[in-house]
Amino acid sequence: MSGSGRSLVEAGAEPAAPGAQGIGTSAVRPDAALKVRGEFAFSSDLWADDMLWGATLRSPHPSAVIRGIDIGAALAVPGVYAVLTSADVPGDRYYGLEVADQPVLAVDEVHYRGEPVAVVAADHPETARRAAGRIVVDYLVREPVTDPEVALALAPEPVTGTAAAPAGAGLVRHVPIRKGDPAATAEVVVTGEYRVGMQDQAFLGPESGLAVPAEDGGIELYVATQWLHADQRQVAAALGLPAEKVRLSLAGVGGAFGAREDLSMQVHASLLALRTGRPVKMVYGREESFVGHVHRHPAVLRYEHGATRDGELVYVRARILLDGGAYTSTTPAVVTNAASLGVGPYRVPNVHVDAYGVRTNNPPCGAMRGFGAVQACFGYESQMDRLAEAVGLDPVELRVRNALAEGGTMPTGQLVEGPAPVARLLELVRDRPLPPPAGDDLRQLPGGVANTTTPEQVVRGVGYAIGIKNVCFSEGFDDYATARVRLELVGGEPTVLVRTAAAEVGQGLVTVQAQIARTELGVERVVVATADTSVGSAGSSSASRQTYMTGGAVRAACRAVRAALLARSGSPVEPGDGAGAEWLGGVVRDAAGTTVGTLVELLAAGPVEETVRWRHRPTRPLDPVTGQGDAHVQYAFAAHRATVDVDPELGLVRVVEIATAQDVGRAINPAAVVGQIQGGTAQGLGLALMEELQVVDGVIRNPSFTDYLIPTVLDVPPMAVDVLELADPHAPYGLRGVGEPPTISATPAIVAAIRAATGVPLTRVPVRPEHLTGTG
Numbered sequence: 001m002s003g004s005g006r007s008l009v010e011a012g013a014e015p016a017a018p019g020a021q022g023i024g025t026s027a028v029r030p031d032a033a034l035k036v037r038g039e040f041a042f043s044s045d046l047w048a049d050d051m052l053w054g055a056t057l058r059s060p061h062p063s064a065v066i067r068g069i070d071i072g073a074a075l076a077v078p079g080v081y082a083v084l085t086s087a088d089v090p091g092d093r094y095y096g097l098e099v100a101d102q103p104v105l106a107v108d109e110v111h112y113r114g115e116p117v118a119v120v121a122a123d124h125p126e127t128a129r130r131a132a133g134r135i136v137v138d139y140l141v142r143e144p145v146t147d148p149e150v151a152l153a154l155a156p157e158p159v160t161g162t163a164a165a166p167a168g169a170g171l172v173r174h175v176p177i178r179k180g181d182p183a184a185t186a187e188v189v190v191t192g193e194y195r196v197g198m199q200d201q202a203f204l205g206p207e208s209g210l211a212v213p214a215e216d217g218g219i220e221l222y223v224a225t226q227w228l229h230a231d232q233r234q235v236a237a238a239l240g241l242p243a244e245k246v247r248l249s250l251a252g253v254g255g256a257f258g259a260r261e262d263l264s265m266q267v268h269a270s271l272l273a274l275r276t277g278r279p280v281k282m283v284y285g286r287e288e289s290f291v292g293h294v295h296r297h298p299a300v301l302r303y304e305h306g307a308t309r310d311g312e313l314v315y316v317r318a319r320i321l322l323d324g325g326a327y328t329s330t331t332p333a334v335v336t337n338a339a340s341l342g343v344g345p346y347r348v349p350n351v352h353v354d355a356y357g358v359r360t361n362n363p364p365c366g367a368m369r370g371f372g373a374v375q376a377c378f379g380y381e382s383q384m385d386r387l388a389e390a391v392g393l394d395p396v397e398l399r400v401r402n403a404l405a406e407g408g409t410m411p412t413g414q415l416v417e418g419p420a421p422v423a424r425l426l427e428l429v430r431d432r433p434l435p436p437p438a439g440d441d442l443r444q445l446p447g448g449v450a451n452t453t454t455p456e457q458v459v460r461g462v463g464y465a466i467g468i469k470n471v472c473f474s475e476g477f478d479d480y481a482t483a484r485v486r487l488e489l490v491g492g493e494p495t496v497l498v499r500t501a502a503a504e505v506g507q508g509l510v511t512v513q514a515q516i517a518r519t520e521l522g523v524e525r526v527v528v529a530t531a532d533t534s535v536g537s538a539g540s541s542s543a544s545r546q547t548y549m550t551g552g553a554v555r556a557a558c559r560a561v562r563a564a565l566l567a568r569s570g571s572p573v574e575p576g577d578g579a580g581a582e583w584l585g586g587v588v589r590d591a592a593g594t595t596v597g598t599l600v601e602l603l604a605a606g607p608v609e610e611t612v613r614w615r616h617r618p619t620r621p622l623d624p625v626t627g628q629g630d631a632h633v634q635y636a637f638a639a640h641r642a643t644v645d646v647d648p649e650l651g652l653v654r655v656v657e658i659a660t661a662q663d664v665g666r667a668i669n670p671a672a673v674v675g676q677i678q679g680g681t682a683q684g685l686g687l688a689l690m691e692e693l694q695v696v697d698g699v700i701r702n703p704s705f706t707d708y709l710i711p712t713v714l715d716v717p718p719m720a721v722d723v724l725e726l727a728d729p730h731a732p733y734g735l736r737g738v739g740e741p742p743t744i745s746a747t748p749a750i751v752a753a754i755r756a757a758t759g760v761p762l763t764r765v766p767v768r769p770e771h772l773t774g775t776g
């Protein structure tokens with residue numbers, strides 16, 4: 001991936017110690033070289049002596065009653081040590097991130113194709129798979145509910161499952177947003193219906209882990225996950241064990257993007273390990289992975305925008321329907337985001353939005369990068385392009401005229417505190433030079449070296465979009481992160497040990513924690529321990545929150561260490577954390593500038609260790625009737641300009657270049673920030689042009705990377721990246737979450753460019769060739 005990056009710093013934090021790889025520097029990731037050389041140990045590489053292998057039997061039906069299960073033939077397979085069904089679950093038989101409605105193993109019925117029914121442990125993975133195939137299940141097949149509109153009609157009021165009977169198809173949550181005059185009228189009105197397909201996170205490392213029975217009757221679980229303590233809570237409940245007997249350590253994670261927030265094989269491997277008394281490893285194959293984790297919610301979005309003749313927004317009305325699949329997962333939170341962010345980063349005096357999330361018998365959907373904001377952005381940005389055409393304005397000019405700014409008000413009534421550079425981001429991408437026209441090089445044409453397109457067939461288009469995303473958990477959730485920091489002498493050298501339960505899923509969090517420790521303590525030698533549950537929760541590696549939350553916790557713990565060490569020296573310490581002291585070159589000075597000694601001298605009396613649980617400022621639930629309330633901690637913004645070449649006759653598209661601008665508050669690691677922006681943009685490109693799980697009657701038809709297409713190096717264009725650093729006064733170092741915003745506005749910008757090139761009113765993503773040729 002090629003591209004350029006500019007950093008426009010306007011406010012920041014104190015610099016790191018001279019020469020240190022502290023905040024604001026592009027410190028090298030410790031796992032980078034290992035991954036490039038293929039030497040990094042992922043969870044699928046785990047091994048233990050005397051290890052067994054686990055396999056899962058899954059339902060072939062989207063909806064059915066289980067009338068009986070015969071495991072006799074499976075148990076008779078040589079090398080099989082255990083076959084378990086729901087009757088063998090010793091604790092709670094249902095689990096879930098928000099609502100415990102998903103069975104550990106199917107209880108009496110199945111609600112989606114691929115639902116786990118039984119698990120097997122054997123001495124070889126192929127033996128385990130063959131034994132699972134010999135389990136006989138007597139199903140009474142039912143007609144599945146796969147249309148979310150039908151599901152909503154069946155149960156238009158919220159229904160929740162219980163341990164005795166999980167809920168069927170119907171409404172999970174409805175979030176209304178009401179602001180201003182519900183009957184407002186306007187001179188210019190544009191309407192549209194838009195659809196977003198089911199996107200998969202498509203991480204390369206499949207679900208995998210190793211469960212090891214412990215001497216105290218508990219379990220040691222090594223797993224690739226996003227939230228160690230949420231896993232611990234659910235696994236312990238299913239095993240009928242206290243949480244302290246279920247100890248989790250993070251194994252190498254091969255990508256996540258939301259799909260590892262929910263459980264996959266964690267309970268199954270643990271059940272088999274406890275039953276057999278031996279370590280059990282489970283690794284999903286690619287096809288199983290596609291049914292073994294949640295996906296992005298497909299959506300149907302209906303919008304009506306009203307404006308004055310000069311393009312000033314008067315009202316927005318919207319209905320957003322999200323298909324959550326068979327179980328609740330994080331659907332309630334996704335619905336909140338879609339509703340509260342559903343009109344985009346614009347000033348709108350009158351808003352009437354209804355967002356619904358429903359259960360169906362489709363594969364379960366939950367967290368994925370962008371989390372409700374992606375679907376909404378495609379809808380409202382498509383509308384802004386229609387409105388620009390209707391009032392005769394340039395698409396960027398229309399957006400700038402209506403841009404939200406600092407001090408503005410969201411549709412929920414929440415005040416936008418801190419910078420909101422919506423107009424500036426749009427202007428930055430607009431003012432970038434455009435790429436040159438396509439030449440005769442086949443590699444630069446749609447279709448590439450297949451030689452399907454000639455230069456005279458190509459039409460070019462340019463499109464724009466901007467999006468908004470909340471950062472951290474919302475609606476009054478007790479969102480916190482815990483960090484333990486220890487400063488001691490190791491071999492006579494001051495050394496920092498940072499311990500958290502924050503999951504490194506590839507985003508560079510380990511590097512960030514070390515950078516913060518170096519900045520705060522002025523110590524070059526920093527060790528970040530493997531994340532585990534021996535320290536308090538750090539929350540999930542999702543919602544663009546970990547640098548904000550765990551970074552904030554590490555900073556607070558470091559400052560507590562500073563205060564404790566200053567107190568040891570006999571220097572007065574201000575109430576709080578002693579942040580005003582200087583720690584440069586191994587010399588410690590108090591807030592008054594008085595030298596109190598060297599780190600080596602102060603640490604001679606022994607190590608200093610502090611543990612801090614750190615929270616962001618509080619949020620509140622949305623009013624259930626009006627949708628008003630301060631639901632979110634922080635807002636982040638990103639804009640994109642896409643340039644595309646299209647062969648309209650064949651329906652082929654090549655993205656020529658993407659220009660993007662994003663306000664990150666403070667770039668803790670500038671190179672990593674640019675990498676996140678480029679990666680998120682590539683994922684948005686995938687949704688725009690190729691990525692969709694084809695689900696027919698509840699069955700995934702393309703569960704492989706042969707048929708589920710993701711962008712390759714040939715599909716991802718050069719990117720021009722502008723990074724604004726406008727500090728958020730409420731955040732550690734002024735930073736903003738970075739990971740999700742680029743995914744949100746990349747998709748509608750690319751589709752807008754294709755519309756500009758072809759004149760085809762595209763209303764669905766991903767865009768397929770037949771949408772352009774008129775054959776589909």
